[in-house]
Amino acid sequence: MSPLLSATDLTKSFGQTKALDGASMTVNAGEVVAVMGPSGSGKSTLLHCLAGIIRPDGGTVVFDGKSLSGMPDGPRSALRRSEFGFVFQFGQLVAELTCLENVALPLRLGGVKRKTAEQRAREWLERLQVADVAGKRPGEASGGQGQRVAVARAMVTGPRVLFADEPTGALDSLNGERVMRLLVSTAREQGTAVVLVTHEARVAAYSDREVTVRDGRTTEIVAANL
């Protein structure tokens, strides 16, 4: 079975700095893959290339048989909206909208009518156990609630891949735990693959396997049987 998403031999520089230097990885449908590595190792750049947010200087990214690296900006953005979901460390919710409107936003941008979009958004807020903040603005919700709203917003379109970049980075242990449990369990229920960038081993432990990035290169070591 060919992978749902694959990156092969990616290179990417920002000025004189080489962020990726021959990075490769694959993601199969429905699996949770952690991308780990020290700060500045290139893990976020790898995620951005995989998600088609930035173009690599060299190498290829293929999603479901289609090359993202060669795709024009318009179709690439459309594919990103319909097939991918994103959760970042913070700052991804629109401060002026309520949490419900935030979750409904990707559906509205995809042309879904307000009533239907808000109905589905409400279901997702319930699933992430944050229905009580539906009418509040993100600034009125706690950090943990805000991240669960962000997960609901990322999942509401039924993406095939969820990209999560340090999703619990700004949370305490208990709230981080709750976000990870809900993120991974809802993704597994929906058959959504997850690419999870983290430097925290306890967060990576929710994954099925782990890819390590060091100096812009990837390695994957499978644990020996003890």
Next chain:
Amino acid sequence: MTISNTLLGLLEAGPRHGYDLKRAYDDRFGQDRPLHYGQVYSTLSRLLRNGMVEENGVEAGGGPERKSYAITEAGVTNLETWLTSPEDPAPYLQNTLYTKVVLALLSGRSATDILDHQRAAHLQSMRELTRRKTTGDLADQLICDHALFHLEADLRWLELTAARLDELREQVST
């Protein structure tokens, strides 16, 4: 197990007498717990019996005879297996792991590989605990969390050591 493999690791560079071995061990690894002579000789006779070392001549002198020991091929294989097998992830592994890393650096083996394989073993163990935690009751969660935090501390040590390998390589080579 750790002491006998450490002695094998020290013998890999060349034959030594029991006394030299003890000194080398104490200098590198025995700051808190130097070896007793009895431990050195009982370990060496066990290694001799198991074919991991062989006698390499006796130095004549006024005092007690000083047998010299050399590592055998079987000893090298045994050492290699020990160095390249991750330890069963458990708290307080630092001493064994530190020993493995230093021996790898002394013998020109890849210390990064040892740390990477240990890291993979730790993460695998953390995955299993996380799975158990997500399906278990609160008691299960708390027990698993305790183990997870300890494993995470070990992992941080592994990462920090990996980042300091060049520095450590320089120090052990002097």
